[in-house]
Structures are given as C-alpha cells and as structure tokens.
Amino acid sequence: MNDVEIPFEHHQSAHCETGVISNLISHHDLTISEAMVFGIGSGLFFGHFPFIRLNHLPLTAFRISTGGIMKRVVTRLGIGVRWAKFQDPDQAMRALDRMLEQNIPVGCRTGAYWLSYFPRRYRFHFNMHNLVVIGKQGGDYLISDPVFPEPVRCPEKDLRRARFARGAMPPKGRMYHVTHVPRDPDFAGALARGINEVCRTMLKAPGPFLGVRGIRYLSRKVRNYPDKLGQEKTELYLSQVIRMQEEIGTGGAGFRFLYSAFLQEAGSFLDQEKLLELSDRMTRTGDKWREFALLASRICKHKAEPVRGCQGLGDLLAECADLEKAVYTELKQAAHEIQK
C-alpha cells in the first residue's frame, strides 16, 4: 500500500483508554477532554481482590475494567463506533490498511509487552493497551499512543504481535473506528448518568471487595501484612498497590486527581458551584492517597518501621474511605440536581 499519514491532533494523556477516546472523538469534530471522557464513562472505581493475582500479587484496581469507559461514553453521547475482531493476523493487518487508505484513524487494542517503542521498564503483559493508528510509512505504522508526548513509529511486525498478544483477555486483533458523531449530544444527561454510576458502585456495590467497603477491607488487610507475610512479601504487596495507584496512566493518586479535574470541568460547564466544591474535596482524598503511597514507599525503602508503618497505612486508608464516602453521598445529590 502507499504511504498514508492522516492529519491527527495528538494530545498526550494520562490514561490510554480515555486518551484514545478523547483524541478519536475530537478528530471527528466533537472536542472533548480526557477528564470529561473519564467522568462520563464512570471510570473511577476501587476494588481489592486478593484472589485475583497479577504477577503473583493481589490485584488492586483504581478504575473500572478496561473497555468499560469506551462503551459507556459511546452510548451516553450517542456516538457510533464500529468494532471488528479477527482470527487471522494477516486479515487483521489488511483490514487496518484498508481503513487507513480511506483516511480513517483506527483504534486498536494491543498487548503493551510487544510494542517496541515502550522503554523496557514499561513493558509488561497487559492486553488492554489502546492506541490509534494514524498512518503507514514504508514498513512502519504511525501511531498516536496517548501516553506518549508525540506520535511514534512502530514496525509492522511489532504491531502485529501486539494485536495478537495472548494471555488474560487477549485482544484478538480488535480494532474500532468512529462512524457517526451527533451534532448536539446531551452532555448534561450524560454527565449525570456518569456521576450517578460512580456513586452507586462506590457506595452500594455488594460484597466486601468493591467501592468504599473495598478500601476499608484493604485497610484491615494492610494492618496484618507484616505479621502474615513477613518483611519481603509486605514490601512486594505494598509496591504493587503503589504501582497500580501511581503508575503511568492514572493521572495521579489512583485516578482521584483525574476525577477531580472532571468534576471541575463539569462544574463550570453546567455552572454548578456544588460540583466545584466536590472537586476540591475529591482532591483532598487524592492527597490522602498520596500520603498512603509515600508512607508505603518508605516502608519499602526501610525508612519506616514495618509494623508501626502498616498500622499507619491502615489508618490512612480508613481516612480515605471516610472522605470518599462523604463525597459520593453528596455527589449523588448533585447528580440528581443536574438531571432535573
């Protein structure tokens, strides 16, 4: 095929899924920020799952399962998106080329491990990395990867591998493109629904592992780490939580800052003082989460005594839970106001 380079406005973002959606939809003349996408898609979450293991360590999640944000944003704003998935890599690559020839930027789900433009320390077997292919030059694809400052190049071989990564939740060559964007979407309704769902999962989700109750659950667990796991494992478990909370793509403090940014934007968009105030308070919970990460990292670095330190961590998490619970309760009220 001929060389193609679609003019595409690339904005670096904190999180790959929200970044891709924001860039793709904005390309189709509906400008929407990453924070807005995160809020409308109800991205904020908490869950601690000791029985799901990631590199043999318990999973702690600060956002809803990947893929979910896109689904919600698309239905709530009435955007048309066509998905495709493939058995055969050759077919998948040909289909991608055909879209590019028509000057349509294509979103792809990939396994981050095989994307050679990532520095090694970022490459792990994570099959939910989203990116937008915006062109092809020679044997290389031009990619707008939202976590990078500029568009990058990726050899065909690597992209092919990444699209057909194996393991948990294999992408199976999944790709998508925007087919239709409404002229005048119902932003207020979408915002209200987005906020509502977050409040519901965080306050009311059943079982001990999810939402505010999940934070309290982790708080209890952490206190027992030194006793139950010993020094070395305590450090590994804690560093895993910090990584999920602060690693690339969170926008900081386990997505709490990103959500505050959303509340701020929504507040000025709808002209609602209350949302601005709640944004401030969400920021404060983010600061608490950062305190947690700071103390946990000091334990990992042997700068804080583990037994006392873990008690402190438990206290901090309990405070996070209290602060967040209050925010969601009032936020729910505020969402009700919007819908009226």
Add this chain to the structure above:
Amino acid sequence: MREVTYARDQRGRYVKVPSLGWEPKNIANEKAWEQVNEQIEEQLRLIREGQKSPLAYYMTLNLMDTGLLASYMRLSRWRIRRHMKPGVFGKLRHELLAQYARLFDVSLEQLKYPEAAHEGRAKE
C-alpha cells in the same frame, strides 16, 4: 519517559503537567524490577547446574509463566514444563526450537546459550 499527570495551577484550575515520575512510584517500580532481575539470575544458576533448560531463562526474561508461554506456543502446559528439563530440551525438534527463538526474538545460538546472550545484554 515524560508522562502526564493532573495537578492544580496557582488559581486551583486542573491542568495536565509533564512529569518524570514521582519518588514513591519510582521506588515501587525499582522494587518490582529488582525482583525480576533476581529471578533471572536464579534461573541462570539453575541452568548452569543442569537443573533447568535455557527456556527457563527466556521465559523469566520475557516476564512469562508456563501458562502464558504455553498459549504463545500453542502447546499444553505440561509439554512446556517438560521442555524446561535440559535433557528434553537437548532433543527438541528443530522446528520447535525455531518457534521458541522466533517468539523470544533471538537466534538459535542465543536460545541455546543464554549465558553468553545475557552477558551481551548486560553490556548494552
């Protein structure tokens, strides 16, 4: 690598700011990689002692476990586990070895002699 996080400016407005990473996060990452590197060294030792085949090194280097490696090779787990034995590995068909080499993106030579490959990697 320059990343983006959200922070507030002087007027309290949220803006995206470039960040080079935050100390606690860097510590957590170091911790994780330290563990991986320890495991890699451990595998090399086992290979040297003749307890494991070179595959064990490449599996760990690529952050895989037997399940993941099995799904990439389209083989059952127990066959992968068998291939981890030096004796079995030594008698593997050429096609299988080539398939492993392609997966790990190394030459056959490197696949069979991980020690030398490891030293070459360390020099980079």
